[in-house]
Amino acid sequence: MAQDYLKVVWSATEWVPVPVTTKLLAARLGVGASTVSETVRRLCDAGLLTHEPYGTVGLTETGRRHALAMVRRHRLVETFLVEVLGYGWDEVHDEAEVLEHAVSDVFVERLAQRLGHPDRDPHGDPIPAADGTVHLPPASPLWDVDPGAWRVARISDADPDLLRYLDEVGIGLDCRLEVGERRAAVGTVAVLVRADERADERAGERAGERSVDLGEAAGRAIWVVPGG
Template sequence: MDHPADLTPVGQDYLKVVWSAQEWSQDPVTTKLLAARMGVGASTVSETVRRLSAQGLLEHAPYGAIELTERGRALALAMVRRHRLLETYLVSELGYGWDEVHDEAEVLEHAVSDLMIERIDARLGHPTRDPHGDPIPTPSGELDSPPAVALSDLAAGEGAVVVRISDADPDVLRYLAELGVGLDTHVEVTERREYAGTVTLRWSGSSSAQLGLRAAEHVWVVRGSDPTA
């Protein structure tokens, strides 16, 4: 079992979610986390994890974290590649908004062939990131992740460049699009109000807006870039 097609769509989703949960977080992947992300009960998660573990794709010690085996990671990255290339294609070729593509790609990634994925990759010019800034794995499973931190981690006066915006909350994507803040936007945190749970951003020289800290956790930046560049 070394190809995503050998797995059921549910199995494909589990491996992808386990990998994605650790891409930008150091928190362990638990049964509770998987249940929340998959929208199913804990008992269903436990049974699926046991099945995938028996197939040599996951490792799960009792009461411990759920981790991918080497084979599981390879299959997960193949699914991540499919998903992110499809999202990129939907935005660049079919005119979808970046807040609309996640659910569409979730459906399509299970149905398209390897040939179609490689044709899409070639058509797009072999992109290295999707519309949200998430790196697209190569066919061999390699990917180049930027040294990013959450915007909510920046102190007042720090400048940075936006390199990723999580698609977990479409409302955040729509709000940032309305503001004109997207990938490669140079921003500066001009004020933090911990008591109010907000940060004030400046970008494009004079534009300014407040952003809730919860929303700022969805925005990932690389520190040190000139906000007026």
């Protein structure tokens, strides 16, 4: 659907300023290059996208409004599935991809009201306001930060297996972490989880603390802000 293209173009650069190409769109949407090229051309003709030959794809102001509306739908549905229906945070992305196209604007705003107008989804991604306002926290990938006290602000939902692993080791939104030195030779970083509510006393460690060695993929999926 056209809305999916607009949403992907916006989401691709939400946290990292990467160039959005037709190749990137084909990979993220799981469709062929020719399909992407034709759809992008059609959306450009409709005044929703911009695309220079062999260049990057961008949103027009109208396209951005439509994209943010779809992002809002998706993230509100994810939040509803977790907070009301008891889904795990690793289960909701694909469900929301389907449901976001099946609900009305009225339903979306009723969801927002029922949930208390949340400003982020279960993974920490900001939920755009009804007027399109987005408040992105000043977060950085854990892999790139200096050693010290940090707090988890966002975890990428791209890999459900990683989400399940992080849940097992006690890392979730708002967890307080003490980040150690990166071990570049082995590709890991030591992290001390300080979130009391996620303590695992069965691990034989002090309540509220657990040491974990994270690989680079996990370190880049976890976004943190100063504090702890």
